[in-house]
Amino acid sequence: MKKRRINPSRRARSRLAVFLILTGLMILVSLLAPLPCPNDPNATSSAAMNRPPCAQFPLGTDRYGRCVCSRVLMGARTSIFSAVALVGVTFAVGTALGMLSGWYGGAIDALVMRLADVMLAFPQMVLAIAVAGILGGGMGNAMLAMGITGWTLYARLARAQVLSLKEEPYVHAARLSGLGALRILTGTLLPNMLGPLLVSAATQIGVMMIGIAGLSFLGIGVAEPQAEWGSMINASRAYMQLAPWAVLAPSAATILTVMVFNCLGDCVRDVLDVGVGE
Numbered sequence: 001m002k003k004r005r006i007n008p009s010r011r012a013r014s015r016l017a018v019f020l021i022l023t024g025l026m027i028l029v030s031l032l033a034p035l036p037c038p039n040d041p042n043a044t045s046s047a048a049m050n051r052p053p054c055a056q057f058p059l060g061t062d063r064y065g066r067c068v069c070s071r072v073l074m075g076a077r078t079s080i081f082s083a084v085a086l087v088g089v090t091f092a093v094g095t096a097l098g099m100l101s102g103w104y105g106g107a108i109d110a111l112v113m114r115l116a117d118v119m120l121a122f123p124q125m126v127l128a129i130a131v132a133g134i135l136g137g138g139m140g141n142a143m144l145a146m147g148i149t150g151w152t153l154y155a156r157l158a159r160a161q162v163l164s165l166k167e168e169p170y171v172h173a174a175r176l177s178g179l180g181a182l183r184i185l186t187g188t189l190l191p192n193m194l195g196p197l198l199v200s201a202a203t204q205i206g207v208m209m210i211g212i213a214g215l216s217f218l219g220i221g222v223a224e225p226q227a228e229w230g231s232m233i234n235a236s237r238a239y240m241q242l243a244p245w246a247v248l249a250p251s252a253a254t255i256l257t258v259m260v261f262n263c264l265g266d267c268v269r270d271v272l273d274v275g276v277g278e
Helices: 008-031 068-104 105-121 124-135 139-165 169-176 181-217 228-237 243-275
Strands: none
Touching: 008 068, 008 243, 068 105, 068 139, 068 181, 068 228, 105 139, 124 139, 124 181, 124 243, 139 181, 169 181, 181 228, 181 243, 228 243
């Protein structure tokens, strides 16, 4: 019996559709987080401290008697949306700087690239810890600390793409037709270089999420009582033996979410590679 061969492009698109659905579900859950919460995420109870999973508390309670399930659901809004928003801002800023650098060259190119080199000279997490420590806690400062170096990836990638594409015949044709630099960059070059940038952005969501969770874990990110997965792990780690569910639940949520976004980036890359090869 003959084996049915699956078209690689069809397989890649199917995997992309699956992870797009999973991503959409995660974003939907984070949007509607207050609705599926079985309990008030900030309500404390001395009678329910470190209670194991049960019907009333599906994932147990923490040391303050707060529902871990409700806090994980509310933490999804904080963790996912902060990472997505941060990647969106760094994507826009880095891509714009990289395109201008590659197109104009000269002093602009030297300034942007040297600034990127200075940012890359420091490990991202170390620099983020220093910045967050100076500015203080809070989600805004944590996002700013992670975003200081986040734009460099897109800037370098966009610059390389512009340098490789700006001598193409269709770009020369656009110049001869009288289009300005802004129209050429946004209308001609950007659509042709968007694929690699989107792949990087999808994978960077997981990186930013881990970074923000790491800052919160160290106590210089999101502060209690706001629900965030990193701060939840930090608050419950001392009670790991008494209530392991309070640590395992936000840890599992972080791992699964990062895996989904990383797989989404891989699927986008595979679809684009197959599309080029066809």
